Amino acid sequence: MVFASLEHMHKYCFVVTLGYLILCQITRVYVFDYGMYSADFTGPMMVITQKITSLAFEIHDGMYKKEGQLTPGQKYLAIRRMPSLLEYLSYNCNFMGILAGPTCSYNDYVAFIEGTCYQPRHQENANGRENGKCKQSEPSPKNDVIFKLCTCGVSLAIYLSLCKLLPVDRSIDDDFVSATPFYLQVVYLYLAMLALRPKYYFVWTFADAINNAAGFGFNGYNKDGSPRWDLISNLRILDIEFSTSFKSFLDNWNIQTSLWLKRVCYERSTINPTAATFLLSALWHGVYPGYYLTFLSGIAVTMAARSVRHNIRPYFLASDSHKCVYDVITWASTQIAVSYTVVPFVLLAVGSSLKFYRSWYFCLHITCILTVMVLPVKSRRRQTKEQQDKQSEHNSTDNNCNQKDKAT
Structure with a gap:
């Protein structure tokens, strides 16, 4: 970050940090016990890899790119x-997120x-007013921390009660x-x-509760x-389950990931950003x-789901009852698709993962491929480009008409 040029610094940081993480993951998997996590030192390194690469890209955006080249985000x-060494180490190694994260932006x-994070982002929603102005006070995280700790207790109890009763490997x-x-079986x-x-x-x-208890995580009112x-x-439980x-x-x-x-x-990414993103996620998770297998399957499922939503969903928006039927069907389909896709993520090995997929006759893979072939859909970037081209043509036509009107 200090010695490389700002033009390419983010690329060097990305390659070095991700490469070092992969090297350590290879060491853990093939030198230490395979699948036993007896020396799982890579968890904190995964979070630090996110922070270092994010920091490098954010420095590149802020110190090299022009304002007009950046998105609002x-x-x-x-x-x-450029951050100082103390700021850099504090960001990467602060005690709240050193073990399990979650990652966060440097700003x-x-x-x-x-302490500037406590300033309300929307003045009308501040927690108090004084002399016609919003009173700046530090909000208490107590209620949220208690609620999240209770959620932790319930989650842990459910997991310890059911994990041995419903093992995933029974499916094979x-x-x-x-x-x-x-x-x-489904x-x-x-x-x-x-x-x-x-x-x-x-x-x-x-991990979220730990950060909140320290005062980090305030997001306005x-x-x-x-x-x-x-x-x-790092998650919204109800939104996940439904x-x-x-x-x-x-x-x-x-x-955050x-x-x-x-x-x-x-x-x-300029070439197939969906596939590139899933591949990076696989590399980041380990070897x-x-x-x-999970993330390659995820590419097919994502493309098929996008095709269905683009081509079929509009027919169910005519009435609330049709929309409700569509939501029920897509909820069940989503839960089955997610469960099917992440089985290799849990089993880890190739043999057992392929054994599971064979027992299901690769049905979801075949369905997704056929769906993409029958229901093609344009990429979002292509749709955006076409909309921009149409808007430019429309503006050009309006300008020509205005010039003719003025000439007349």
């Missing part, structure tokens, strides 16, 4: 001066350290597969994944004047083959 995150962290047990009707897989998710709910909610403490929250689309599920799961992937890859 990039303008907010852009860093206008949000600096605002927390300097020969006796279970041969003796259980397929529809019951139900069991959904319940097994439902029992597994509270483990992540516990970890991420606990609600309309009723109550403070919001969800700036660096998601009606694959994208909605991913947007509410591991939120999704934002990192979007900011450093999706918004900047277990199951991760790559």
Whole structure:
């Protein structure tokens, strides 16, 4: 960051940090116990990798790019001066997020350290007024911390109660597969994944509560004047469990990592940003083959879900009853698709993952491929470009008409 040119510094940082993380993950997997996590030192490194790469891109945006080249989100995150060594280490190694994160932007962290994060973002929703102006007071995170700790307790209790009763690897047990009707296998897989998710709910909610207890995570005020403490929250449990689309599920799961992937890859990739983002996510998670099977499957599911939403959803928006039917169908489809896709992420090994997919006859993969072929959809960037071209043509036509009117 200090010695490289601002033009290419973010690329060097990205390659070096991600490469070093992958090297350490290879060491952990193939030198230490495979799948046993006996020396899982890479968890904190995954978070620090996110922070270093985010910082590099934000410095590049703030100190090299012109203002007009940045999106509104990039303008907010852009860093206008090189951080000092103390600021750099504080951001990467602060005690609240060193073990489990979640990651955060450098500007949000600096605002927390300097105390400017407590200024209300919307003056009319401030928590008090004084002499016609909003009173600046430091809100208390107590209620949110207590609520999140209670959520942690419930999540942990559910996980410890159900994880041994509903193991995912039973889905590849020969006796279970041969003796259980397929529809019951689908139900069991959904319940097994439902029992597994509270483990992540516990970890991420606990990490969020730790940051909130330290005063970090304030995100303005609600309309009723109550403070919001969800700036660096990593998940929305109800939105996950009742998601009606694959994208909605991913947007509410591991939120800060999704934002990192979007900011450093999706918004900047020039060739198939969806595939590039899923590939980066797999590389960041580790070197277990199951991760790559999951994220490669995720590309197909994402493209198929996008095609269905673009081509079929408009027909169900005519009435509330039709919309309700569509939501129920897409909720069930989303839960099945997510459960099917993430099985290799849990099993990790190639053999067991392919054994599971064979027992399901690769049905979701085939369905997704056929859906994309039958229901093509334009990429968002292409749609945006066409809309911009149409708008430019429209503006050009208006200008020509105005000039003719003036001449007349």
